[in-house]
Amino acid sequence: MTSFTCDESVSLCEGNMMEVCGSTDSCLREFGCEQSLLSRPDGSASFVQGDTSVLAGVYGPAEVKVSKEIYDRATLEVLVQPKVGLPTVKERSQEQCVRETCEASLLLTLHPRSSLTLVLQVLHDDGSLLSCSLNAACMALMDAGLPMSCLFCGVTCAIDADGRIITDPTAAQEKESRALLTFAVDSTERKVLMSSTRGSFSVHELQQCIAVSQKASEKIFQFYRDSVRRRYSKTL
Amino acid sequence: MRRRRSRRRVNACEAGFPNSVEMFSRLKNKVGEVLLPGDEFCFDTDDTISLTESVKAEKVVCGPGLRRSGDRLVVCKSGVLRHKQPNVFWMDAQQKRYVPAKGETVIGIVTTKSGDVFKVDFGGSEQASLSYLAFEGATKRNRPNVQVGDLVFAQFLIANKDMEPELVCIDGSGRANGMGVFGAGGLLFMVSLGLVRRLLAPGSEIMSDLSQLFPCELVVGMNGRLWVKASSIQRTLIVSNLLQSCENMTATQRRELFKRVAQGAL
């Protein structure tokens, strides 16, 4: 009996893990993603970008509290848990960004009067945290099998003192940067769903960053596809 | 081994596209491939219609995970595109949360008894109602013996996003047809919805492998709940563990495991 329960856990570990992107010309750090790694949530995913790592779990469509019920669509709640301590105002603002991005891509009207809960646990922050959270959220929502009109991904760009644009910066690069811009890009039209910025920058720099993010998003979406394909490889 | 097989009906939307012959072939080309939400099937409007081939107005029937938006067909769930003759397409997704669909059979737990209806938890976003008259042979006088906490195998009579789901334990002709309250004993456990569909698929390999091991009673609910009863508790546990471990195994891994169990590794 024990022998095959053991087997199972081994196959789970190697089952959905995959890593790509040897970060040479792509300027993105090494990516990693594992789907449905938690047993309790309806959908779960961990997303790793370099040393930044976020774990996401989705519950739903589940029963909704009467006070939060919306008659024509599902209620989406996003909770961001920091690595240490309790959530602060910064986490609240991240929650708002992730929630509204998810709301735009999910087809919430297909599950009226129900609740969706997305919990994001930060495992380690080494820069580009918001974009990593967005990516983890997207993979978890996909894993939960919730109907979505399109996918989305997050890309962070840092502009350093010389005006160079660094995509997917580390915490050290973020600290040295003059401005930091995070965008969420959708998979169908490659348009900007979400934008959150820090520091001051010119209009030209903004447009450059958007263009760079759109380009980087191609790679991320390809990574999503490979990662999901890998997951379904056993049932093909 | 007795198996209660539920007839599966997909919540289908028919999409009669103006140029559906082409749509059909495009979909057909992608069958068995992994698709992601946002992937589209659309056609060029200025396509020339061939005069030699006869153009039939074929309809494409879209199952779960495919949506029609304007003149395009959009994928809304990640998974594998499946096809059933003649023209049914759907996305096969590995999902854990159950969303009710009309006609599907599920295993539910009776949670409350209120007046004429029972409330049944089936793992969805709200509880379903089950009338006490919806059992074989039940009348106003002759009430079925159902207690809170009992398991029921029932079929959805009403299941749509805007109404409370309703279960019944009889088929169209008033027969139980395998449905009703479960007897004592047995073990209830959960698996993914993808595995349930694989188990229920006609000529399922897992089922045929399992039936060669030893006799057991197995009830498969479309909501991911399985109920097993074998001659002894140990055997019941073996079956449940085997099924749960099938989730992430390839066919060869599974056969290997089943062989070891059959040889009496336990």
Next chain:
Amino acid sequence: MAAGFKTAEPLEYHRSFLKENCRSDGRELSEFRTTTLNIGSISTSDGSALVKIGNTTVICGIKAELANPTVESPGKGYMVPNVDLPPLCSSRFQAGPPGEQAQAASQFIVDVIESSEMIQTEDLCIERGKLCWVLYCDLMCLDYDGNVLDACIIALLAALKNTQLPEVKINTETCLPEVTSEKKHRLKIYRHPVGASFGIFDDSILIIDPTAEEEILLTAQLTVVTDEEGRLCSVHKPGGTSLSGEKLQECITRATTRQKEIQKLIDKVIESVKTAQ
């Protein structure tokens, strides 16, 4: 008739106006509501301002306190902005701890202050490592009718321009700070960030300065903050439907002109306060 239509089908109601390129309150799509500004409204605070954009009213009071500088930056003072959306301002807010919107707004104001570098926190330092000023900037919404972020930024900027800090010296013998209330100096404002908020209606129509009614129906919101040099301090779009590059450019152009208008307004009000004294 119209009132009933508005209650039953708010989306259709607004759509029928937008079809004619105007809005239910008679504005054009790219027209702000009348913005009024009152500076120095709270006499007990160190600096204050009241802003009205249409019905939306935000009051900002600044309280300066003496404190020890933080260990990480001994040569700097600091600012603590806080946005409050009390139940008074709208039925959508409940009493108790601040909701998500209020917290997100507070974080947004923090980000704008940092990004724009409107104030150099070194100016708030009195003695390195020992004493500095803390500016508590409390922003309270009195009437919520949409576009609270724009109102908050204007109120904060005007209140900071109004702030006067007394001179403080540390007595060398007793090592205690001595405040000379008669000698006051104004805070130096380096940059003047002003925001402009936009809403996207039905995934495509861009409207400016949405009211509370419109906000509920919007599919996305966007706030662009620019300073007098035309640099962007924040492009805040928390989510919602996507926005094309051309539309974004349109928003930025509108935000730059808005910044000029508001800066002129602030200067005018400050001037009138001076002459009145």
